[in-house]
Amino acid sequence: MSNTAFPRVDRSVLADDGDELNFCSTCAFSQACLSQGMDKSSLQDLHMLVEHIGPLHAGEHVFRVGDPFEAIAAVRAGTVKTYVIDRDGREHVLGFHFPGEVIGLDAIDGDTYPCNAVALDTVMLCRFSFPKISVLAARLPGLQQHLFRLLSRSIGRAALLAGDFSADERMAAFLIGMSDRLAARGFSPNRFALTMPRTDIANYLRLAPETVSRVLKRFQEDGLLQVERRELELVGRERLEALAAPVLRH
Amino acid sequence: MSNTAFPRVDRSVLADDGDELNFCSTCAFSQACLSQGMDKSSLQDLHMLVEHIGPLHAGEHVFRVGDPFEAIAAVRAGTVKTYVIDRDGREHVLGFHFPGEVIGLDAIDGDTYPCNAVALDTVMLCRFSFPKISVLAARLPGLQQHLFRLLSRSIGRAALLAGDFSADERMAAFLIGMSDRLAARGFSPNRFALTMPRTDIANYLRLAPETVSRVLKRFQEDGLLQVERRELELVGRERLEALAAPVLRH
DNA sequence: CGAACACTTGACAGCCCTCAACGTGAGTGG
DNA sequence: CCACTCACGTTGAGGGCTGTCAAGTGTTCG
Numbered sequence: 001m002s003n004t005a006f007p008r009v010d011r012s013v014l015a016d017d018g019d020e021l022n023f024c025s026t027c028a029f030s031q032a033c034l035s036q037g038m039d040k041s042s043l044q045d046l047h048m049l050v051e052h053i054g055p056l057h058a059g060e061h062v063f064r065v066g067d068p069f070e071a072i073a074a075v076r077a078g079t080v081k082t083y084v085i086d087r088d089g090r091e092h093v094l095g096f097h098f099p100g101e102v103i104g105l106d107a108i109d110g111d112t113y114p115c116n117a118v119a120l121d122t123v124m125l126c127r128f129s130f131p132k133i134s135v136l137a138a139r140l141p142g143l144q145q146h147l148f149r150l151l152s153r154s155i156g157r158a159a160l161l162a163g164d165f166s167a168d169e170r171m172a173a174f175l176i177g178m179s180d181r182l183a184a185r186g187f188s189p190n191r192f193a194l195t196m197p198r199t200d201i202a203n204y205l206r207l208a209p210e211t212v213s214r215v216l217k218r219f220q221e222d223g224l225l226q227v228e229r230r231e232l233e234l235v236g237r238e239r240l241e242a243l244a245a246p247v248l249r250h
Numbered sequence: 251m252s253n254t255a256f257p258r259v260d261r262s263v264l265a266d267d268g269d270e271l272n273f274c275s276t277c278a279f280s281q282a283c284l285s286q287g288m289d290k291s292s293l294q295d296l297h298m299l300v301e302h303i304g305p306l307h308a309g310e311h312v313f314r315v316g317d318p319f320e321a322i323a324a325v326r327a328g329t330v331k332t333y334v335i336d337r338d339g340r341e342h343v344l345g346f347h348f349p350g351e352v353i354g355l356d357a358i359d360g361d362t363y364p365c366n367a368v369a370l371d372t373v374m375l376c377r378f379s380f381p382k383i384s385v386l387a388a389r390l391p392g393l394q395q396h397l398f399r400l401l402s403r404s405i406g407r408a409a410l411l412a413g414d415f416s417a418d419e420r421m422a423a424f425l426i427g428m429s430d431r432l433a434a435r436g437f438s439p440n441r442f443a444l445t446m447p448r449t450d451i452a453n454y455l456r457l458a459p460e461t462v463s464r465v466l467k468r469f470q471e472d473g474l475l476q477v478e479r480r481e482l483e484l485v486g487r488e489r490l491e492a493l494a495a496p497v498l499r500h
Numbered sequence: 501c502g503a504a505c506a507c508t509t510g511a512c513a514g515c516c517c518t519c520a521a522c523g524t525g526a527g528t529g530g
Numbered sequence: 531c532c533a534c535t536c537a538c539g540t541t542g543a544g545g546g547c548t549g550t551c552a553a554g555t556g557t558t559c560g
Contacts, residue, residue: 086496092413106409108402134395138388145384151401152358158408159356163342164456167516198539206414208517213540229525229539246336417548448507458549463508479507479557 005063005113006053006071006127046143049132052076054124062103062117062125069111071127072104078123079195082115083203093204095157096120096178096196100185104130105154120195161205165247170205171215172240173247175225179234190237194230255313255363256303256321256377292390299382302326304374312353312367312375319361321377322354328373329445332365333453343454345407346370346428346446350435354380355404370445411455415497420455421465422490423497425475429484440487444480 053073056062062073062080080097094115097103107113108130137144160177161170183189194201202209219225224236234240303323306312312323312330330347344365347353357363358380387394410427411420433439444451452459469475474486484490 086413087499088496090414090496094409094412106402106405109399109406110402114406134391134398138391138394141384141388144388144394147398148384148401149359151398151405152356152360154405155356155401155408156359156364158405158412159344162344162408162412162456163336164340164453197537203414209539210518210541211516214516217540246338246340249337447505459507460509460550461548464548467508 005067005069006051006073006125045136045140046133049129049136051127051129052124053127054122056119056123056125058119058121060119060123062119062123063113064116065113067113069104069107069113069130071129072102072107072133073125073127074102075099076124076126079120080117080123080125081120081196081200082117084115091203093200096200096204098178098181098185101181102150105151108151120200160247163247167205167207167211167215169243169247170207171212171219172224172243174201174205175232175234176237176241176244176248179237190234192232194232255317255319256301256323256375292393295386295390296383296393299379299386301377301379302374303377304372306369306373306375308369308371310369310373312369312373313363314366315363317363319354319357319363319380321379322352322358322383323378324352324376325349326374326376329370330367330373330375331370331446331450332367334365341453343450346450346454348428348431348435351431352400355401358401370450410497413497417455417457417461417465418493419497420457421462421469422474422493424451424455425482425484426487426491426494426498429487440484442482444482 051071053062054076056078065084075097077099080103082094082097082103084092084094086092097117103117104113106115133143133147137147161173165173179189179192182192198209198212201207202212205212207215216225216227219240220227222236222239224234224240226233226235301321303312304326306328315334325347327349330353332344332347332353334342334344336342347367353367354363356365383393383397387397411423415423429439429442432442448459448462451457452462455462457465466475466477469490470477472486472489474484474490476483476485
């Protein structure tokens with residue numbers, strides 16, 4: 001068993017991956033850097049330390065608990081699930097990560113990854129050596145600030161679903177949150193696919209899979225959404241947002 | 251109503267606060283910086299931008315939702331509670347912060363604080379202007395790394411109690427976690443005071459206050475601890491740790 | 501002394517989990 | 531093409547954990 005994170009690299013697949021200066025338009029970093037007026041030479045510096053990873057297929061791991069921490073990664077395509085297995089063998093889903101979002105941030109404090117990351121479908125990643133990006137950040141105030149904000153945002157997000165909310169509130173918040181995050185990256189906000197099984201959703205929301213089924217069914221009966229297998233369409237978005245409001249808006 | 255965070259400053263109280271080079275031995279920053287071989291001039295630079303705040307008394311706020319974000323702060327004495335009020339008027343306790351711990355990290359992403367911070371007892375703080383400490387961090391790699399780690403650790407901690415655990419597991423994890431954090435700062439690990447009311451503990455653990463009472467009572471009957479009002483002594487620490495293990499150790 | 505607050509204790513109910521069975525779709529191999 | 535397998539998802543019945551409601555006790559403070 002490999003003890004190294006990000007084991008599967010296949011550069012050949014990425015031959016068509018944009019030009020040198022406008023790489024990864026969906027990337028969490030280029031977006032931030034460009035908007036903060038990073039100049040071309042800085043962008044090139046950043047580009048130099050990016051390593052393209054993938055494609056990883058459903059079930060393949062990006063990293064596992066205990067792998068030595070060396071890099072964070074931005075999801076470029078697909079969905080990554082992070083999770084841990086506790087001492088009783090129970091799985092706990094920590095989060096789902098969509099294109100433009102960054103994984104591995106919780107590993108910075110420590111020299112190994114504290115959780116597992118697995119591809120739920122076909123996943124492409126941009127890998128950033130953390131020691132290298134730290135050095136660069138000291139030279140580029142915009143990049144340093146961006147890293148601070150990324151980390152800070154993750155704290156806030158983690159606290160969201162930690163609160164004491166009903167099954168309906170959490171499910172609505174999950175759907176609205178997913179919609180917003182996908183929309184921010186240019187995907188359709190009201191019509192998308194659930195890339196994860198019900199069991200993972202349930203686990204993430206601290207619900208039983210059966211409860212997820214029942215809540216989705218009731219939402220459909222109440223005209224809040226249309227769901228068929230993993231295809232989803234939000235119809236009564238306003239009422240869903242009202243349900244989710246206590247969770248999303250503190 | 252003041253719109254500025256950290257409104258109450260009383261420097262006179264702090265006249266006896268150590269000398270220039272060995273300031274705040276309990277401070278979250280000096281500890282890290284010293285251990286990472288920061289030289290005297292760097293420490294002085296850091297010292298220059300520290301602002302001592304306090305004492306704040308129970309019920310006084312450090313900052314409130316919507317206050318403009320300008321600084322993070324290390325708790326030097328006392329306990330700070332962070333919380334939000336949701337749209338339905340329900341309070342959600344996000345965390346308790348003991349000496350040596352840092353508050354305000356979740357505000358970095360945004361220009362206002364996303365939560366309230368209130369003193370539960372008499373609180374002393376070290377305030378760090380975030381723009382200033384960012385600039386300094388670019389010059390001091392150890393400080394930048396320390397900030398990254400602080401932020402990363404908060405992500406991990408936030409994910410802990412978010413999982414799906416029983417009332418017993420969460421309460422045990424809360425007690426063991428509190429004990430460990432106090433012990434790390436030199437306080438007694440097995441005998442300490444709960445500085446917050448039951449309602450806040452309950453809220454933080456997503457339990458009813460009545461459940462907190464009942465679990466504590468049962469823990470006492472089972473010989474796990476002695477509790478009288480807010481005075482607490484952990485007796486059966488190993489069994490408590492066993493209960494808390496699924497929560498604390500992923 | 502009285503009021504306010506924190507905490508405890510008991511009775512009861514409800515939300516959601518557990519358990520079990522069934523239905524469905526995708527992939528496989530004959 | 532079809533039978534088979536298997537994971538995933540749904541549906542129903544029942545129960546347990548924990549919340550809600552209510553009342554009572556103890557402490558602090560004006």
